[in-house]
Amino acid sequence: MQVFHLKRKGITNKVRPKAYEGVFPGYSLESKAYRVLNKYTNVIEESLDLAFDETPPPKSKPLVDDDVIEQEAIDLVPLPSEQNITGTKWVYRNKLDEDGKVVSNKARLVAQGYNQQEGIDYDETFALVARLESIRILLAYACAKSLKLYQMDVKSDFLNGVINEEHENDLVIVQIYVDDIVFGSTNESLSIEFSKLMHAEFEMSMIGELKLFLGLQIKHLEDGTFINQRKYIHDMLKKFGMENSKPMATNIKLTLEREGDSSNSTKYRGMIGSLLYLTASRPDIMYSVCLCARFQENPKVSHVEAVKRIFRYLKGTMHLGLWYPKFTGVDIMCFADSDHGGSLIDRKSTSGVCAFVGVCLTPWFSKKQTSVALSTTEAKYVAMGRACAQVLWMKQTFIDYGIISSEIPISCDNKSAIDLSKNQILHSRT
Structure with missing residues (x-):
């Protein structure tokens, strides 16, 4: 829905507009305010000063998804007998860089898979993802060979084309995680050629040199590469209300309690899941997190306190990460x-x-x-x-x-x- 954001503060010139055009994506989750996407700054803001344009749009022909038709990824077929239809849902999110700035706005049509049962609606699932170990191996190999890695973003997940390109003496390495692609080559010109080829064959956008991938902040220096998840830790602490906690060391010894007070298992699993993803760059917490993960079925208050000790330890060690020196x-x-x-x-x-x-x-x-x-x-x-x-x-x-x-x-x-x-x-x- 089209809205106009009224700027009540900061107007020093009568010539400047008193309102900015924007898009209304929804309501704020943290306050009683509206969320509006400013078309001029491309940033989502929260405000109560909005004016809605309720003028009905002009009648037009039904929308056609040109991207899907071009790639011929979907064929309309009649519904098979004795089969249920799986619903779909649009998911909107903002893709941020390592500084928290909006890079792009993404919209995805996803299937509501939670309505399906294994063995009845489907037999097996498949997702084109690379293991996080393979991403780290690629980074280590790039440091050893002094390769420059790049990142591309896929506009559409339907990659059904065929690319036939061969090079005898050089190597092009590609890692794919759903719709994010990391690639590099022993020959810099091949990296440029590969990006042009993928952009011509598929709907892709070139992001540039690899700096942020799956929550990993990657800093390329002259003598090596530093990998950490500082931004992820900050967002995780804020999510679970631990951003103002005091740092501390941790030494965990846990056991199964049958008589202790039970805790919220849903929140506990969310905390464990967030910590498990953090172990992608923090091997120092691997043992403690895996130990706490054993009590997800019926967590007690003591288990939650142990997890909070890990959060407080991370509060004081946000700067730690992995260091990959060059030519090793x-x-x-x-x-x-x-x-x-x-x-x-x-x-x-x-x-x-x-x-x-x-x-x-x-x-x-x-x-x-x-x-x-x-x-x-x-x-x-x-x-x-x-x-x-x-x-x-x-x-x-x-x-x-x-x-x-x-x-x-x-x-x-x-x-x-x-x-x-x-x-x-x-x-x-x-």
């Missing part, structure tokens, strides 16, 4: 470790695995083991097995980069577990 090589080194019976509930152990590309920390995780280890050797051996699976995935990933690794070392601080992994006969005993 692409050799892979993996480390595996585990405690023994660390869980106070079922005495299961927790495995911890991390890997480096050169000196750049790329993948890491902390996971509770599925069975009770009878000894420290067995717990460490299970952790080494998880590390081996991670290394095999990284080895396959580097084949796409043209790098073939014959042997990748896995380090562990338990000699018995190392000897057990080398002895194929004793595998059946653990």
